[in-house]
Amino acid sequence: MKPFSYQKVMGITEAVSDLKEKNQSYIIAGGTNLLDLMKVHVMQPQHLIDINGLKLHDISERDGGGLHLGALASNAQTAYHPLVEGRYPLLSQAILAGASAQLRNKATNGGNLLQRTRCSYFYDNSTSCNKREPESGCAALHGYNRDHAILGHSEHCIATHPSDMAVALAALEARVVATGPDGARSIPMADFHRLPSNNPQVDSNLEAEELITGIQLPPEGFAEHYAYLKVRDRASYSFALVSVAVGLRMEGNTILKARVALGGVAHKPWRVPGAEELLEGKEADRENFKVLSEAYLTGSEAFKHNKFKIKLAKQTLVRALMQASNLKL
Template sequence: MNAFAYSRPADIDSVLTEATDPIATRFIAGGTNLLDLMKQQVEQPAKLVDINRLPLSAITELPNGGLRLGALVTNADTAYHPLVQGRYPLLAQTILAGASPQLRNKATNGGNLMQRTRCYYFYDVATPCNKRMPGSGCGALGGYNRVCGILGTSESCIATHPSDMCVALAALEAVVQVSGPHGERTIPMADFHRLPGNEPHRDNTLLPGELITAIDLPAQGFAQHYTYLKLRDRTSYAFALVSVAVGLELTDGLITQARLALGGVAHKPWRRPAAEAMLVGQPAEPETYRAVVQSLLAGSRGYDHNAFKIELAERAIVQALSQALNRSA
């Protein structure tokens, strides 16, 4: 691990002032991903700004009926919060499907959004990786790419985003609150993470020096018909090969609203609102679900070791929609 400077400001303005060189500075809260990256020499920041003293550790109700999740609330406290469990059980279930109890007790909501890919080549500094070292090439393209993406990939990168929580946030259409040198702004969850294109080193749309302060959930939580289906190599402490977050609203057996987000398949949580719209007004039954699969997975591309993910995703989407009828199975 490289030597670095360290500071621990007590307010947001001081934190932003400390990040005078956003390229060489990293904000740290739980550190469950960042410290691993530093130990592996993947990240070598010159300065760490500890944000744990900031007043961002509360979950509060919003006037519109939604919920604001402070960026420093731990994943565990979020998943077990009674308002989250009651109104947004999809989010609670998704968080508990990720990592381990020890990591969830330490990891924060803001940090969850910022975690980086677990592509093998990203972590191995002896191999080429455009995400780690722009212009060096993508080792995964011709290498062992079993965990890599099948949607939204590019010739520069086929890595996937690892978060479970972000898949539910995408399905719920959450909004990310940020503060930065130029003031405060909001970023819809759909726009927060990026596809790789020719700049895979840019994971998200944050501007230099910006800090996540909260995540806002809308009033609609799909508390009656929901599920998170996570398919992985083992049942705990493993990242998704394919995951599906589903929220449905039903009236007299017909679907009146639908949200679907996929994890483990792209550089960001994957949604296609046009595919979701195909479910509206249709009966909640397998034949209806199969009709949207091709739309949701249009353009998917498998590589040498991960082509199986396409069929796995097809089956997972149908299964998850079926599970959502009876809440979580």
């Protein structure tokens, strides 16, 4: 690690003003991804702002029936919280599908959203990467791109977002709450992460001077009909090749509302609201799910080593929808 200065802050205002005033300053909370990247010199902050002393650890019910998840609540605290397990089991399962028990004890909710891609070229300083070093090129484009994106990528970047939690939050239509110099705002999950376009160095629409303070879950948690299905190279402690988060509202075998997000396939959790609507009023059956899966992969474009992901994504979608609606495979 390269030398940096460090300060523990005790207030949100102090954190935000330090972000603004100190050059190359980064927030540290759990640190499980930031320190990893600092060791390999992919991220080189000059100043770290330790926010662990802020009061952002609570998980509590919101007026109107939703849930508030503090930015500093750990991934483990969140996944095992009775209100999350009971009302948002999709989120609980998605969190527990990611990382290891040790990492989930340390990693925070805010940090989970802001973790960087695990593209091997991003991590390797000896290769070109537009995300790490703008305008240096993308070595993944013609490299070993088995883990890479099949949707929403650009010629500048084909990296995927690694979070499982974010995929569930996208399906749940959560909002990210952030505070910046101009006050607080909430950002829908659909707009939080962004596509790489021609500036893949920017992962999200969070401003550089903003601090995530929490996540808001809407009242509907799809606790009756949900699935988080993650396909990966080993059964545990591995990033997704493809993952699917599904929440269904059903009456009998009829789908009233469907929320579906794909992970491991794009620079952000992938949702196609128009395709979700195709299921409304329809019977839960394999044929209708196949229609959705085709619509979700519309416009997909694979690379030399990840062509399998298009079919895998479609089949994982169908299977997750079957699971969520309690249909036998």
